[in-house]
Amino acid sequence: MSSTLHLSLACANSTASKATTTSLSPFPSDIVSSSFLHLLKVYLFLSEESPANDHIPTSALLVVVSMPRGTTSELSGVSWSYAQSSGMSAMESLRHTQKFHSTNLLSENLDQPSNSPEPSYLHVENTCSSSVCSTPDIEKKYVHRIYDAIAPHFSSTRFAKWPKVASFLNSLQPGSVILDAGCGNGKYLGLNPDCFYIGCDISPSLVEICTRKGHEVMVADAVDLPYRENFGDAAISIAVLHHLSTDSRRIKAIEELVRVVRKGGLILITVWAVEQEDKSLLTKWTPLCHKYDDEWVKSSNPPVRGNAATKLECIPELDESCRQTSSRLFAGEVESRTDKVMDGASIPCSISEGEYSSNDGLSETQQEYFVPWHLPYHRAEISGASASALESGLAKKDDKKGALVYNRYYHVFVEGELQRLVSGINNASIVDQFYDKSNWCIVLEKI
Amino acid sequence: MRLLTHNMLSSNVKGVVDGFPLRLEAEKWVEKEVELNVDFLRHIFHKIEWKALAGAARAVGYGELPDEADAAMLDAEDFLRRFHHALLEIHVEEGALVCPDTGRRFPINKGIPNMLLNEDEI
Numbered sequence: 001m002s003s004t005l006h007l008s009l010a011c012a013n014s015t016a017s018k019a020t021t022t023s024l025s026p027f028p029s030d031i032v033s034s035s036f037l038h039l040l041k042v043y044l045f046l047s048e049e050s051p052a053n054d055h056i057p058t059s060a061l062l063v064v065v066s067m068p069r070g071t072t073s074e075l076s077g078v079s080w081s082y083a084q085s086s087g088m089s090a091m092e093s094l095r096h097t098q099k100f101h102s103t104n105l106l107s108e109n110l111d112q113p114s115n116s117p118e119p120s121y122l123h124v125e126n127t128c129s130s131s132v133c134s135t136p137d138i139e140k141k142y143v144h145r146i147y148d149a150i151a152p153h154f155s156s157t158r159f160a161k162w163p164k165v166a167s168f169l170n171s172l173q174p175g176s177v178i179l180d181a182g183c184g185n186g187k188y189l190g191l192n193p194d195c196f197y198i199g200c201d202i203s204p205s206l207v208e209i210c211t212r213k214g215h216e217v218m219v220a221d222a223v224d225l226p227y228r229e230n231f232g233d234a235a236i237s238i239a240v241l242h243h244l245s246t247d248s249r250r251i252k253a254i255e256e257l258v259r260v261v262r263k264g265g266l267i268l269i270t271v272w273a274v275e276q277e278d279k280s281l282l283t284k285w286t287p288l289c290h291k292y293d294d295e296w297v298k299s300s301n302p303p304v305r306g307n308a309a310t311k312l313e314c315i316p317e318l319d320e321s322c323r324q325t326s327s328r329l330f331a332g333e334v335e336s337r338t339d340k341v342m343d344g345a346s347i348p349c350s351i352s353e354g355e356y357s358s359n360d361g362l363s364e365t366q367q368e369y370f371v372p373w374h375l376p377y378h379r380a381e382i383s384g385a386s387a388s389a390l391e392s393g394l395a396k397k398d399d400k401k402g403a404l405v406y407n408r409y410y411h412v413f414v415e416g417e418l419q420r421l422v423s424g425i426n427n428a429s430i431v432d433q434f435y436d437k438s439n440w441c442i443v444l445e446k447i
Numbered sequence: 448m449r450l451l452t453h454n455m456l457s458s459n460v461k462g463v464v465d466g467f468p469l470r471l472e473a474e475k476w477v478e479k480e481v482e483l484n485v486d487f488l489r490h491i492f493h494k495i496e497w498k499a500l501a502g503a504a505r506a507v508g509y510g511e512l513p514d515e516a517d518a519a520m521l522d523a524e525d526f527l528r529r530f531h532h533a534l535l536e537i538h539v540e541e542g543a544l545v546c547p548d549t550g551r552r553f554p555i556n557k558g559i560p561n562m563l564l565n566e567d568e569i
Binding site for chain 2: 131133134173174175176177196198200202204207208211216217218219220221224225226227228230231262
């Protein structure tokens with residue numbers, strides 16, 4: 001029986017806009033399918049092994065236009081397994097495919113591969129039986145572990161204090177108890193020296209850095225604060241909520257802030273905006289499948305779409321006067337110097353020319369990203385965790401930049417989203433909300 | 448960890464109705480001098496659960512706090528100094544905080560309480 005197979009390798013990467021179509025015919029079906037599979041595997045291997053080459057797509061999709069009976073399942077199996085390993089669901093493969101081709105797809109095979117789970121996009125968030133306070137693997141792996149690994153380097157680049165946060169803290173009554181939930185390296189602790197600060201973070205490495213600076217801190221989860229009610233006069237959540245992977249966890253974290261401040265207490269929340277002032281930053285992030293799914297963390301590869309050759313250094317923070325104010329009231333002890341020397345690698349990199357085509361036909365805004373952190377080789381030794389991070393796939397080497405690349409998970413916020421999250425909380429009212437320096441911000445008052 | 452922080456902490460282990468106060472088991476603590484601030488003490492006095500503070504102070508060998516206190520006592524300098532010392536100058540470096548309900552121990556190492564729960568405690 002003669003047969004014709006058409007193989008299309010559709011490139012999700014916009015820099016490789018040419019879709020290659022290969023026709024193999026007429027060959028006996030068994031030869032066709034085996035050589036086909038071989039070619040495909042080589043191609044996929046190349047794609048994965050050469051992330052630095054912009055011209056090699058990181059997502060290759062197989063479209064079978066026509067084929068002899070018997071080869072379907074095998075071929076679609078390859079497509080499926082690749083889709084899985086790249087974090088794409090079969091349906092997303094299809095969407096991408098449809099973007100490039102309007103051919104007749106054997107969608108039943110892509111949709112329902114034998115012995116494979118249902119497409120991951122069908123899972124809605126929070127379908128797990130555990131409570132909202134239980135940390136999803138995506139956050140453990142791509143937030144907690146990352147910050148633990150990069151803590152010293154992260155901290156040495158995080159000293160610029162954001163003026164909006166500073167003015168909020170400076171507006172508070174002297175003697176106020178301020179709770180910082182997700183305090184990171186503690187750069188806001190002690191900012192208004194007439195107040196008392198208690199910080200917490202889920203990363204022990206960052207908390208230890210805070211302690212060395214003489215701050216009052218603990219290891220705790222901002223989604224489930226171990227505090228009694230009404231204790232704080234104010235609370236801040238700076239650049240924290242965007243590391244939580246579900247709506248309900250983001251809401252819970254806000255509810256916790258409200259719970260732990262007194263009536264009349266103010267809460268400042270800031271999160272990264274999708275609407276970045278520097279639009280080119282978005283092109284350097286790795287867009288994720290739009291729904292969180294356990295598959296993300298079980299897969300050895302990140303669940304990326306598009307260009308996985310990550311280029312971002314770090315997000316520039318506003319360079320303000322970075323004088324480390326020591327708390328006049330409470331600095332009974334060490335107030336360590338702040339490292340003001342920026343590493344070369346932490347300076348925002350030049351804008352890349354390439355533009356990621358995020359328009360994949362879906363109307364939703366892309367909000368889930370991996371944002372890379374480049375840990376220079378010479379800093380990597382400090383944490384000591386580099387070898388195991390490389391081994392476990394948590395970090396990748398970028399020899400060109402001389403850095404380990406860690407991916408941090410972000411859910412970046414759209415306009416109005418913070419307001420929506422807060423709207424269900426009945427003992428808090430919005431006293432201010434604004435956009436500033438690529439962040440959405442909201443000030444709440446407990447009522 | 449200062450005793451002020453201890454006065455805020457509460458066990459949030461699943462099912463616990465009243466996780467406050469955590470019993471303080473102190474193995475090592477240090478004292479660091481802090482300038483006295485009367486306004487701050489007057490302000491925070493109303494937040495403080497006195498029995499918990501007095502109990503925690505005893506756990507670090509400081510028995511100078513009265514068993515009970517009211518706002519009128521803030522006028523006495525001697526009281527203010529003791530309150531100030533217990534609240535802000537004692538740092539627990541090593542030890543544990545114990546949930547009054549479940550007995551779950553939250554360790555304190557290098558002055559840092561670790562309040563994270565395990566999956567089955569959430």
